[in-house]
Amino acid sequence: MRAVLSHQAVLLQETIAALKIRPDGAYVDGTFGRGGHARAMLASLGPRGRLLALDRDPAAERCAGECFGADARFVFERATLSRLAEIVDRHRLRGSIQGILLDIGVSSPQLDDPQRGFSFLKDGPLDMRMDPTTGRSAAQWLASASAREIAQVLRDWGEERYHHRIAKAIVDARRTAPLTTTSQLARLIAAAVPTHEPGKHPATRSFQAIRIFINQELAELQAALPQARDVLAPDGRLVVISFHSLEDRLVKRFMRAQARGREWPLDLPVPTAAATTAHGPTAPFTPHSSLLTPHSSLLRVIGRALRPTQAETQGNPRARSAVLRVAERLV
Template sequence: MTDAHVPVMRDEVVALLAPAPDGTVVDATLGAGGHAEAVARARIERYGSARLLGIDRDPEALDLARGRLGDLPGLQLQLAQVRFDALGDEVATRGLDDVAGILLDLGVSSMHLDRPERGFSYRQDGPLDMRMGPDAPETAAELLDRLDLDELTDVLRRWGEERHARRVARAILDARPITSTSRLAEVVADAMPPGAAARDRGHPARRTFQALRIAVNGELDALRAVLDQAVDALVPGGVLVVLAYHSLEDRIVKQAFAAAATDCVCPPDLPVCACDTVPTVEPLVRRAGRPSPAELADNPRSSAVRLRAVRRLDTPSPRRAGGLP
């Protein structure tokens, strides 16, 4: 397995997580371990040693990261093959009461995109799979076989923000069964109305592939769940960094961080605060961070990324019913 992964905004991630309090760093989307290695080396230089829990649902990614990190002098490494919304359970089960930093690098990695057999790329032919790990209950091909017109339209519109969702959904259903990425990309491209390619940027199938990937892997539900867990797991002064790659992810992160940082949720017409809301985090970046021009030139895939980060305050976690927005 070739390591083609390029850690996005690596220097910015290191600058945020390296100075976090001495303790365990959790890379909850470990992948090939590029971010984890850079953060671990910086913390070893700062503290003399480093502790890392790496989480990934993909066993192949864990094997690659183990080879990359296992012999790093000064690093105490633990690995867990679970989806990232199991972060809270993993931290509790392992008795980690010193979590000083957490990284969530969302979306699909170069390691997946560059391997046609994983079924993520509309630019290379492969089986229509899209599972990030063996725990996903069905492949993208199986999902397409199961959904009716209204259900598929909703998936494409909600998670792909595809403006031609019903038109594309009807074309996909007419072409079933679809078992390869190249065939799906062809069907979607042919379904687009005249002139759509000139108005849209990028490949006409990119929104459909995004929507199916999110649906297959339950990505947005997992993201909503893990944000609460991550804030709760951090020690005072601990840092949570999230890299998001499309508006749906970034909107969830932005709203969750804003809710955790607020000190009042009273109606605006109430003259005196009566809610006793206590913020649990403070923002470390006021606006979403973006990659530098040099990084964009070296790694065009970084163009969509948005970085947000918060620091845990020394306040009790609120009792939550249903998680952050």
């Protein structure tokens, strides 16, 4: 089953154009997924080019081995984005990376495999971890989190209007029996929400919020951006595709602040739920101290945000919320 699940790379031509690939350059694909972008990057590289790919998902690691394991230009590391600089250093590539791609979010195989527990449309264990070998699953978190904490996550990461009602319903339901499956949670949310948005499953926002929280997606991105900046070569490109307005805001503010030589983070857009993590109740994400030091401009913003064409979203509806931003390292 898992082997046949595939992912359609989003904004593929635009990404390759934005990376301005030099045939003998070194590149990083920070979110390998099923290697759609990686394949196109390798196709643009010559025999002396290199591609370092990262992903936290063991299924992505298996796919990388099967697809590109024999390609001497390619190396894969199973790691989180927040370890980007450490991994680049281990490969002695700091300062010589010509381009970094971060295609943030979940892959189609993660969403489509019921066993991963990301989908409210398919019954499966309530897991939602991109890396199921570490951290707490959604079921484990929902079994012990307070109603207040659950409501905060639903509000901050899902902009769920009925966050209080849903949180209360979860806490009430778990007194009788633990929430262990995706369909159990989806049914509970549908019953707790008084009005349904047309064309949208009532659990959409809550599932997104819980997924973002369980995987600490915003904190990961926030940690990765300055590391990407630091490891790029002069003129190297940072290309970020995001699928959530909070992520895109983070990317936009980061790139603009870096272009102006401003301190970052300023007026952090990461909401308060960042103060709790899937791994514990109070471990706020602490930005790297160098971020707080004023500096001269290190990045130049390239062009405007790009969105998929109508033709792309017709062929791949999951691309519809994608936003691509590009910046170039200056010195």
